[in-house]
Amino acid sequence: MAKPSTLMLGALVVLILLVSPIDCSRNLRKNKAKTVGHKKAPAAKVSHRPVPAARNHRNHTATPSVAYGSWLSGAGATYYGTPNGDGSDGGACGYQTAVGKQPFDSMIAAGSTPLYRGGEGCGACFEVKCTSNAACSGRPATIVITDQSPGGLFPGEVAHFDMSGTAMGAMAKPGMADKLRAGGVLRIQYRRVPCKYPGVNVAFKVDQGANPFYFDVLIEFEDDDGDLNAVELMEAGCSTWMPMSHNWGAMWRLNNGRKLNAPFALRLTSDSGRLLVANNAIPAGWKPGKTYRSLVNYP
Known part of the structure; x- marks a missing residue:
């Protein structure tokens, strides 16, 4: 029969794993072929240059779901x-x-x-x-x-x-x-x-129900296609993109069963497969209900 002290120690370890962010560096060695270089940038700065692992993802779809063209x-x-x-x-x-x-x-x-x-x-x-x-x-x-x-x-x-x-x-x-x-x-x-919003950039509005274990965000004002086929999130200190799930409307969520470590980078894939990477788009200490505006948009 296990000693009480041993049982208490085991329970403490489980509790720590449940409430603490997981160091994603432990997974990087296993997924080396899928890693993405991630250079820290000023908060809410958006880059149009795809990161290396996006090469295959770039062809997410060849043309928009409702094609451009004649009347x-x-x-x-x-x-x-x-x-x-x-x-x-x-x-x-x-x-x-x-x-x-x-x-x-x-x-x-x-x-x-x-x-x-x-x-x-x-x-x-x-x-x-x-x-x-x-x-x-x-x-x-x-x-x-x-x-x-x-x-x-x-x-x-x-x-x-x-x-x-x-x-x-x-x-x-x-x-x-x-x-x-x-x-x-x-x-x-x-x-x-194409959508054209001169002087307006992509905005991320965190849902009121979001918390460190459940991130839900509204994405709006994307130039060009205007709509999205995929959204991915990268945690602070990580080099891998985690796919978010389409929740409803323009809302995208991530709840993978553990606490997420902000700031977050977000990678958007438009309807025609174009990528937009927002480094540190959601800062550390983010608040539910708050909108975080980026500095650029799809060109």
């Missing part, structure tokens, strides 16, 4: 919320009140399933225009997917944009926005375009 037809459009409003506070993407502020500026839409893509379409930008109503200007307006369109498609549609009142009115001739909004379900043309 596509067969989409429908409605609007929700107030006539000149924001639609909703972020809805199923989690952007909350940011949809009514720069750089979104209320030019947003809830996308149907092929556009929303289970939340991974959050942040993608589209040009939309209409000619099916006398109030249509025929000129394109740029919108961002920030929510999921409720219900299915209307008959004959291949995609549906449930726009804010502001975005719907942007497709109208001068002075005819109200008439266009009163037109019911419109038939529109649409095409994927």
Whole structure:
């Protein structure tokens, strides 16, 4: 029978392992082929230069899920919320009140399933225009997917944009926005375009429910593709990237069963496979609910 002192010592060791960060250097020797060089940088500085181990990851996907190119037809459009409003506070993407502020500026839409893509379409930008109503200007307006369109498609549609009142009115001739909004379900043309947020960089908003054992973050304002296919996290003192799981909307999480050691670097893979590395994007002593802004964005 084990002595009481031996049992107490064993329990103490288990407790320490549960509550303390694991020294990831112990795993580096086993995974030498997968290690990534990580040079410490000023807090929130973002680098566009992929680290060596990203070579294979660069081809995550050859083209965006909704390809750029010619105008596509067969989409429908409605609007929700107030006539000149924001639609909703972020809805199923989690952007909350940011949809009514720069750089979104209320030019947003809830996308149907092929556009929303289970939340991974959050942040993608589209040009939309209409000619099916006398109030249509025929000129394109740029919108961002920030929510999921409720219900299915209307008959004959291949995609549906449930726009804010502001975005719907942007497709109208001068002075005819109200008439266009009163037109019911419109038939529109649409095409994927790069997102452009001059002077605005990628931001990381830590979820209110995050803690040292469960990291959950909203990622917003990505230029170019606008949406993400993968996110990875690197702890302080480590040289390996840990894949994060897509939680919902534009939220990504990591909970691997142990305490995480900040500051964190984050590596983003866009819809077309482009990488963006944010070194020390989340500082030591980070707080739930706080937004940490980077210094650059996708070029």
